[in-house]
Amino acid sequence: MRLVLLVLLAQCEAVLDILTGLKMPRGLALDLKEGRMYWAEDGTKKLRSATLDGQDLRDVVVKTEVQEAPRDVAIDPASRKVYWTALCCGLRRADLDGDNEEVVASAEFASGVAIFDDYVYWADWMHGQILRRKMGDSGTEEPIVTGLASPVDVALDASSKMIYWSDVGQARTQRASVDGNGIQVLNMSWAIMNTYGMAVDHFARKLYMADFEKTGEFTGGSSDYAGRIIRTNLDGSNAEVLVSEPSMSMPYGVAVDTERDQVYWTDRKAGNIQRLSLKCAAGVQEVASRMNSSMVRVEHGPADHGSSILAQCPAGYNGSVTLACNNDHFTLNSGKCGKRCAAGSMQYELSGESPMVILDHPEMDDAEDLQAGCPSPMVGTVQYKCQDGEVLLRETDCRPARSCGAGEFLLGQALVKHSAMDHGIMEPSSCPDGFDGQYFLQCEDGEVVPRHNSSCLARCDVAGSLWVDDGAVEVSHGKIIEGGKVKVVCPTGSAGQGVYLSCENGYINVTESTCRRSSYCQGGTLQSGNAELSFDNLDDKENVLLQCPEGFTGSVDITCRKGEIQSEGVCLEDCAEGLAQIQGLSFEHDDIPNGQMVKLRCPGGYNGRMAFRCNDGNVTVCADCCPTCACVMVEEDVPPSELPVAALAAGVTALVLLMVFTMGVLRHRMMKRRAMAAAVAAAVGDILPVASTGLPKAGSGSGRSSTSAPTAAGSSGRSSRRIETDMFEIVVDLPMTVPLYWATRDGIHIFPDPNRIAEVQHLMNETWVQRYSRDRRLVGGSDKVPTSCRVANVLRVENHRAYARYNSYKDAVKIKRPGPCTRFKVETSNKINLLDDDINESYLFHGTNPESAQSIARDFFRVDRAGSSTGSMFGRGIYLAENASKSDEYAKEGSGVYLGLCAMLLCRCVMGEVLTVPEAADMEEPAKAKGYDSVCGDRLAAVGTFREMVFFNEEAVYPEFIVIYTRAFE
Known part of the structure; x- marks a missing residue:
């Protein structure tokens, strides 16, 4: 396993804000000759320009349609032209002041753009290609790299004639020669999340990338993303994070000023253009002296951004400082200069x-x-x-100094006496009888200390005494021959195994002493809290454990040490039987041991229990022991009412009457259907017997059965003949009509439809209501409602199989009723395309993410998956909304090229007869039983939020447009 290290150059960079308050800036390019920068601005649909320090702001190109808004920018210094890509309408260029605009290439899905050696290069993110075209050449566009996932930006290295691109679909960066040969994957995919901006410094041989990721939160602000600027060698090695400060959100376009060693980038979400200088020059840095009493001038050398250098403090000062290069200036990183002190x-x-x-x-x-x-x-x-x-x-x-009083001093085994002495006075003296030698005792600030190797040695040839146990025990001894060894028993008042003496060179040595002065602790009583404990006499170092008396919890450990009792532990008082008071309520309790928790029943007039604990004789409430415990007042009993019984009887009667009425209506409609079937049969030249099922089968074309059946001899094959009772099936073989603006005749196709962007934007604006519903928090995890949305693209879905199912369902809804459905207006009525009002055909919204939107468009809505992620308030069905802001609650951002973009399906749907219900309930079976085709969950009337349309038949909804958009919170 290979370990790759990403070097973090700085955590708190000195990044300079060049411009702020922009509206979604994207691509960025520098004109170093004129000292200006150019950028695309989504929110204003402009290509704009300013000086490199953010002054002299100009609008170079201004567009009015969203699909024409500039996206990525490049400067051709030779021809003094600016190039840009847009959502549609081709790759364009103009003079640097915006004049003489022209289309260079069709480039419908163009993203990044770069200029090199009379060629313009760009990335096609939809088809996964890198293309080029020679400027001024009338030839076709030339794909030089194909088979990519979602390339979004390109950058060129003039020195090595290499082109670089970022593929966010595969989360990797690649390069090749400018003709597309020799493709290499740079070894740095581990460092890339979403790289939308790239730039090459061919002098320093560095590659710069703007990179960002989703934070996992949803606030609608710039904090939803975390970005960084990455620098690597041109082969992808030595990756460095130049900038990763908290304020950076979604860095997008990036450009390098190779003359001034500076890198620029746009922040699309935060609306900024920022700059970072890459070098700090040598010079003198003023730093405060260690106590800030003065400024110290420290000389230093040059450094790269993000690196540190060590500089020595000047003469007369101690220490060194570490200076960090951030942007174009040094800051003190660590160390101090302190001034020396003279004698x-x-x-x-x-x-x-x-x-x-x-x-x-x-x-x-x-x-x-x-x-x-x-x-x-x-x-x-x-x-x-x-x-x-x-x-x-x-x-x-x-x-x-303090003087020393007269006393005794232990010098080895001799106990000598001395007189009173002042500080510094030294008293010489001879050793006592039985000892040879002399000594010098000096008074040092109240303490007597021996000087000049003072010692007294006990003689073997003289009977006498010596002192052991630090002078506490005097032991008598007789004469000892040279080399002899004797044991002396411990004298009265001491205990032990004796003292062992030996004679060496005429003097006595104490080889071992076990005599210790006897000591013990007299028995008595000990107070611990409110408890009194008794104990007997204890020998020195003896240890006993005293149990606390009755009514107390715990024990006390006592030890006798040189006549004094030392204790550890405490006796805590138990709580005797009685009453505990809280908030005016009295709780009866039995004896409670200290520290124990009990739950006491609430007094009369209250239900519940409260938790209490005994704390050293006091009963206190223990809220942490039972957070849900509480006393609730008991309400007065209410006498039972006869109303529920009466209501039940009335309900049963109404249900019986409703069943009788429904059976009559169904029989009446059946008779009408038979008559209608005969009329249709006459019109097509067939004679239809009484047949089965009143609706065309799912998956059929308009009026076309999805099932095949044997035809009777001599028939035209345009009807199926299955003899059954009371029901019939109509089968009419007619060509299906598709919308006039469709471009295909079969299959499944998804096309960008830029001409629809303005129309759909207007529709979403008119149906956008800034109203909060709990679904926004439950699904999206946010309490913040966007003020509006900005449509980035509209894709038209031509799915002939799904549209055939939809047409077949429309026919079925028309056939099963003698006349038009009861008119049901929605917010989108009469606002887009011509629809069939007789069956309440409408356009409604469905929120999702870009990837799922395309999956649904290519397949179908699936009722069996309804409610898997968002719940099903009115039953398992397809949920659509008349307000775009309601569907936005369920919309989610995509990944890869769709990062930061949400999706909504704009669906054709057949509402038919609509059942309106305000409260949540499973309405699938009730709606079908009463002959309704869809349900309106009217939460607008119930709680003031929104209405939702629920469809229990998959064929009733056709997703015709995929709307790609961003949320706006301002």
């Missing part, structure tokens, strides 16, 4: 009646700590701190 002295006033003290200190480095003794006759220490040129006293312990 000197200071006065220090002691407390009390002592005089002023002069404290001297040597030269010190900045931040250095120095400890020195106090000047005579004082004792103690002084701690100095050099802080940016100033010496400070960190800690001062100078004071008059």
